[in-house]
Amino acid sequence: xxxxxxxxxxxxxxxxxxxxxxxxxxxxxxxxxxxxxxxxxxxxxxxxxxxxxxxxxxxxxxxxxxxxxxxxxxxxxxxxxxxxxxxxxxxxxxxxxxxxxxxxxxxxxxxxxxxxxxxxxxxxxxxxxxx
Numbered sequence: 509x510x511x512x513x514x515x516x517x518x519x520x521x522x523x524x525x526x527x528x529x530x531x532x533x534x535x536x537x538x539x540x541x542x543x544x545x546x547x548x549x550x551x552x553x554x555x556x557x558x559x560x561x562x563x564x565x566x567x568x569x570x571x572x573x574x575x576x577x578x579x580x581x582x583x584x585x586x587x588x589x590x591x592x593x594x595x596x597x598x599x600x601x602x603x604x605x606x607x608x609x610x611x612x613x614x615x616x617x618x619x620x621x622x623x624x625x626x627x628x629x630x631x632x633x634x635x636x637x638x639x
Contacts (some may be wrong), residue, residue, distance in 0.1 A: 512543065516546075518550075522557070526553045527546070527550050537549065
Protein backbone atom coordinates (compact mmCIF):
# COMPACT_ATOMS: atom_id res chain seq x y z
CA UNK A 509 0.00 0.00 0.00
CA UNK A 510 2.75 2.49 0.89
CA UNK A 511 4.53 1.61 -2.34
CA UNK A 512 1.45 2.55 -4.37
CA UNK A 513 1.09 5.81 -2.44
CA UNK A 514 4.76 6.61 -3.06
CA UNK A 515 4.29 5.98 -6.79
CA UNK A 516 1.14 8.10 -7.02
CA UNK A 517 2.82 10.95 -5.10
CA UNK A 518 5.28 11.39 -8.00
CA UNK A 519 2.49 12.35 -10.43
CA UNK A 520 -0.12 15.11 -10.63
CA UNK A 521 -3.61 14.34 -9.25
CA UNK A 522 -5.14 13.88 -12.71
CA UNK A 523 -2.79 10.95 -13.33
CA UNK A 524 -3.92 9.22 -10.13
CA UNK A 525 -7.58 9.84 -10.99
CA UNK A 526 -7.13 8.35 -14.46
CA UNK A 527 -5.07 5.45 -13.08
CA UNK A 528 -7.75 4.35 -10.62
CA UNK A 529 -10.59 4.78 -13.12
CA UNK A 530 -12.40 1.40 -13.30
CA UNK A 531 -13.01 1.68 -17.05
CA UNK A 532 -9.56 2.51 -18.43
CA UNK A 533 -7.19 2.48 -15.48
CA UNK A 534 -5.47 -0.14 -13.37
CA UNK A 535 -8.65 -2.00 -12.28
CA UNK A 536 -9.49 -2.78 -15.91
CA UNK A 537 -6.06 -4.37 -16.43
CA UNK A 538 -5.56 -6.55 -13.37
CA UNK A 539 -7.37 -7.87 -10.29
CA UNK A 540 -4.10 -7.84 -8.33
CA UNK A 541 -1.97 -4.96 -9.59
CA UNK A 542 1.74 -4.98 -8.90
CA UNK A 543 3.80 -1.91 -8.19
CA UNK A 544 5.33 -2.28 -11.65
CA UNK A 545 1.87 -2.25 -13.26
CA UNK A 546 0.88 0.82 -11.23
CA UNK A 547 4.07 2.65 -12.29
CA UNK A 548 3.67 1.58 -15.95
CA UNK A 549 0.06 2.80 -16.07
CA UNK A 550 1.00 6.10 -14.40
CA UNK A 551 3.85 6.60 -16.89
CA UNK A 552 1.52 5.77 -19.79
CA UNK A 553 -1.03 8.32 -18.58
CA UNK A 554 1.57 10.93 -17.69
CA UNK A 555 3.49 10.62 -20.98
CA UNK A 556 1.24 12.95 -23.03
CA UNK A 557 0.98 15.37 -20.10
CA UNK A 558 4.80 15.48 -19.76
CA UNK A 559 5.25 16.03 -23.49
CA UNK A 560 2.73 18.88 -23.40
CA UNK A 561 4.49 20.49 -20.41
CA UNK A 562 7.85 20.18 -22.20
CA UNK A 563 6.34 21.67 -25.36
CA UNK A 564 4.89 24.62 -23.42
CA UNK A 565 8.24 25.17 -21.68
CA UNK A 566 10.06 25.15 -25.05
CA UNK A 567 7.51 27.61 -26.48
CA UNK A 568 7.95 29.95 -23.51
CA UNK A 569 11.74 29.76 -23.82
CA UNK A 570 11.48 30.47 -27.54
CA UNK A 571 9.20 33.46 -26.91
CA UNK A 572 11.53 34.73 -24.19
CA UNK A 573 14.52 34.47 -26.51
CA UNK A 574 12.61 36.27 -29.25
CA UNK A 575 11.87 39.09 -26.83
CA UNK A 576 15.56 39.37 -26.00
CA UNK A 577 16.75 39.63 -29.59
CA UNK A 578 18.53 42.90 -30.29
CA UNK A 579 16.67 45.54 -32.18
CA UNK A 580 17.75 45.74 -35.83
CA UNK A 581 19.84 48.82 -36.66
CA UNK A 582 18.02 51.86 -37.92
CA UNK A 583 18.18 52.75 -41.55
CA UNK A 584 19.64 56.16 -42.41
CA UNK A 585 16.13 57.35 -43.35
CA UNK A 586 14.71 56.29 -39.98
CA UNK A 587 17.58 57.95 -38.13
CA UNK A 588 17.13 61.17 -40.10
CA UNK A 589 13.40 61.20 -39.29
CA UNK A 590 14.11 60.61 -35.60
CA UNK A 591 16.83 63.29 -35.52
CA UNK A 592 14.40 65.75 -37.11
CA UNK A 593 11.69 64.94 -34.55
CA UNK A 594 14.13 65.30 -31.66
CA UNK A 595 15.40 68.64 -33.00
CA UNK A 596 11.81 69.90 -33.31
CA UNK A 597 10.98 68.77 -29.78
CA UNK A 598 14.15 70.40 -28.42
CA UNK A 599 13.21 73.66 -30.17
CA UNK A 600 9.66 73.56 -28.79
CA UNK A 601 10.77 72.91 -25.20
CA UNK A 602 13.90 75.07 -25.32
CA UNK A 603 16.35 72.21 -24.72
CA UNK A 604 19.81 72.77 -26.22
CA UNK A 605 21.03 70.12 -28.65
CA UNK A 606 24.09 67.92 -28.33
CA UNK A 607 27.19 68.55 -30.37
CA UNK A 608 28.82 65.77 -32.38
CA UNK A 609 31.61 65.69 -29.81
CA UNK A 610 29.12 65.16 -26.96
CA UNK A 611 27.39 62.39 -28.90
CA UNK A 612 30.73 60.68 -29.59
CA UNK A 613 31.71 60.85 -25.89
CA UNK A 614 28.34 59.42 -24.88
CA UNK A 615 28.64 56.59 -27.42
CA UNK A 616 32.14 55.79 -26.14
CA UNK A 617 30.93 55.85 -22.52
CA UNK A 618 27.97 53.59 -23.39
CA UNK A 619 30.32 51.13 -25.13
CA UNK A 620 32.58 51.03 -22.07
CA UNK A 621 29.61 50.43 -19.77
CA UNK A 622 28.32 47.68 -22.06
CA UNK A 623 31.73 45.97 -22.06
CA UNK A 624 31.98 46.24 -18.25
CA UNK A 625 28.48 44.74 -17.90
CA UNK A 626 29.40 41.91 -20.26
CA UNK A 627 32.56 41.11 -18.29
CA UNK A 628 30.66 41.26 -15.00
CA UNK A 629 28.03 38.88 -16.35
CA UNK A 630 30.67 36.43 -17.54
CA UNK A 631 32.42 36.47 -14.18
CA UNK A 632 29.40 36.09 -11.95
CA UNK A 633 26.86 34.24 -14.08
CA UNK A 634 28.93 32.13 -16.42
CA UNK A 635 31.13 30.69 -13.67
CA UNK A 636 34.40 32.38 -14.58
CA UNK A 637 35.42 33.21 -11.04
CA UNK A 638 34.38 35.05 -7.94
CA UNK A 639 33.35 38.67 -7.77
